[in-house]
Amino acid sequence: MNSAISYIIDRQYDIVNSAPEPLPIPKFSTYAVCNLRGGIGKTSLSFNLSYEADDCLAVDTCPQGNLSYFYDNLYFQNNTTTVKDLILPYMLPGLGKASRVAKRVSASNTHFSQKNTFYVASTSDLYTLPSQMSTAINQAKSISGHQQAVAIDSMLYSLRDEIKREMTETETKNCLIDTSPFFSGATHLAWHATDAIIVPVRTDQQSINSLNLLLDTLSNPASEFRREMPSDGHTPKIQMVVLTHCAWSTAGGARNIPNQQTKVYVEKVRDIVNRNIQHFTTDNPDNHIILLDDFLGSGRISSALSKPISVLEAGDTMRINRVRTTVNESVEKIKAELKYINASIW
Template identity: 60%
Template structure:
């Protein structure tokens, strides 16, 4: 097992001729890494378009995914993911139902997709303190009552996602998270079956991956310390997506990563090799994938809330008084996204 297998597979991925490598498939994924600006929301938005019967849940207080789904999101008064969680933390509050909204009603590009979403809110910035207060109150209880109260709090988002999926007859869920663990991100880890971890080609992102794995595994971490092992549902790592990759310009190179990308590819591969028990298979090379920097295509996609799959080489748009073009590499990016989607859902 080595990075050579990952590199050789990249040519087939870039040209849309790769095969499913047979990863086990899960229903609910959390998109996470404990650092911002690495492509979590961009990846979540584009993967949301590539599947159907999906519930997308935005647990990041910045609300960028919610904005992509509905450009009027910031002025909306609709119920949010916080409204689903709060009744589990504050006794006596009524529970919200049927919170999920049909994306096609607010984003025309999703009109032929059966995709729903639960929006975020900036009030999620307050959730960490509310969550720890509720946990501390539960820890003051005794015996089975304490254990049941902790499970109710920590699995609150899971229970509400399961209910929304059942009510809307949805088969899949993708949860976008914030770049810090406390609060809704913590609950997203309890709700997910597996994790998708974007890692940018820089040292800070690699350190964030190590911090994430330590949080996932350390008995004293905020994730593991509240529940006994037999009650703790630990999500597996389905994939690590190395983002903003660059490619060799040497004549004859077939989608081979450049030297900087290779350096970070090896660093991430070594980390996964040391923690292979967290992976949904035992082979790290099954779980590490590379994704191009979207460049101008990504800027146009973000400004128009338009999935990258619908862009075409040569399209242009003026952004901040600068004309931006869809790059020729957009087709390669489309194939990469499609391949990642295939490894999630089949």
């Protein structure tokens, strides 16, 4: 095994077998789950971590609304107040501000009945937010002097200020913001609303490319993020890269050996984190890379039932689109990995 990744791989074994000390990383209250690519596990991770957390406000900023659907299967039929109603009054003068928008998850998802979890729903209307935002920011630029910065700060921090108010109203200590694969609009605001970023990366080359794109957006002075900064220059750091869809060797006698694809991507991610360590919350790359096993049938059943992975049991079966689907034994590994991430970040 390449020694650069052996520490990460060994720790992964411990996470599953002996519940080691949480990662030595700072604790924050708000995280944006973000990578600029779809289908890599942002929403699944947000949903499952929101269940692990003691209490949590989950904010769905992806116009596809998959996280909102996990919390309420009637979401697409319902007309509710959404995250866009929180943001728009900061962009268009004259609109009244919203309050008490977050809903208690247990009201629509019985798996959360013992949990103090709330969520702010998304809306497909978020697709038009980028153009509304850029018009509003350009208008603010016609104001001269100090007022210009005040106006732009108020827009860039709109989501942060609204989340703070919703957290106070719901008495939640923790917040997770699920984001879309696109930076413009709500993701941009999520970066200013968050203390730190959690980046899911799937074991494929496109996810590596999007990790590089995310790092460039964070650091390049010409990027959409850096071109328009609030007056205090707020820039979130990356707390963790979660390598999703990981698989392990099935060769006889193999114990804790990643399969070739997983091994290659752990190496690639370790190398990128190492070269960009100034954007992370500590100076040790090994503190920031966690593997999450491929969910397999557990993921399909979790999605079909809107049921957190932690409450699935190995051997549970159901038919999904006429295919018999089973919760694999590996669900216990996934539960331990999710618990370890949860224990490390809050």
